[in-house]
Amino acid sequence: TQNLTHRYGEVLALDRVDLSIPPGRVGLVGANGAGKTTLIRNLLGMLRPESGQMEVLGMPVSGESLGIRSLVGYMPEGDCLPLDQTAADFVGYAAELAGLPTDAARRRSSEILFLVGLHEERFRYLGDFSTGMFQRVKLAQAIVHDPQVAFLDEPASGLDPEGREHMLDLILRLSEFGISVVFSSHILSDIEETCDWVVMLDGGRVIRSGPIGDLGLAE
Numbered sequence: 001t002q003n004l005t006h007r008y009g010e011v012l013a014l015d016r017v018d019l020s021i022p023p024g025r026v027g028l029v030g031a032n033g034a035g036k037t038t039l040i041r042n043l044l045g046m047l048r049p050e051s052g053q054m055e056v057l058g059m060p061v062s063g064e065s066l067g068i069r070s071l072v073g074y075m076p077e078g079d080c081l082p083l084d085q086t087a088a089d090f091v092g093y094a095a096e097l098a099g100l101p102t103d104a105a106r107r108r109s110s111e112i113l114f115l116v117g118l119h120e121e122r123f124r125y126l127g128d129f130s131t132g133m134f135q136r137v138k139l140a141q142a143i144v145h146d147p148q149v150a151f152l153d154e155p156a157s158g159l160d161p162e163g164r165e166h167m168l169d170l171i172l173r174l175s176e177f178g179i180s181v182v183f184s185s186h187i188l189s190d191i192e193e194t195c196d197w198v199v200m201l202d203g204g205r206v207i208r209s210g211p212i213g214d215l216g217l218a219e
Contacts (some may be wrong), residue, residue: 004052013038015204027191028184030201036184040151044074074143075149083127087118098145112140129158149180156190160216168194172208
């Protein structure tokens with residue numbers, strides 16, 4: 001991003017953000033309202049900034065938002081899943097939306113649900129899922145098409161300690177499949193445990209950015 005500014009009415013959500021981040025596991029950390037979700041949605045082309053420039057995977061967001069979305073995955077923070085569908089059907093549908101043929105999408109859905117620990121539950125309706133299972137389905141639909149980058153907005157939100165550790169372990173495993181991660185959280189310890197690079201936001205501004213070791217956070 002270069003000079004990225006976004007407002008909601010009179011509220012300044014992003015304030016002239018200049019940011020460059022590498023491949024790998026990148027954490028966006030800041031309190032609620034710091035600008036993490038707004039930054040992600042701008043990078044996905046879901047919001048239009050007041051000013052500034054953005055590129056994702058070398059492509060300008062202003063003209064290539066649909067092309068970018070075909071190469072990335074997005075796990076939103078809020079509840080967004082159809083409760084009357086099974087996990088297998090929904091994740092398979094997400095794979096088809098990404099361009100996979102129906103048979104390949106079904107196979108890929110089964111593989112990804114196995115990866116996130118929901119193989120036994122894949123034919124249950126989403127409305128019967130616990131919060132932890134719900135979060136894992138949201139992660140599955142974000143990575144079912146093997147994206148280059150996965151944007152994960154508060155993926156461990158609302159989880160108990162066991163569920164949180166499982167989610168963080170899954171995020172660590174994404175690098176085994178060549179998927180870079182941009183992972184937002186208001187909990188610094190989650191970022192320390194999973195990420196190589198950190199971006200700290202406060203009041204819509206970047207206050208620190210760099211490798212976790214260089215910023216002294218890992219200690």
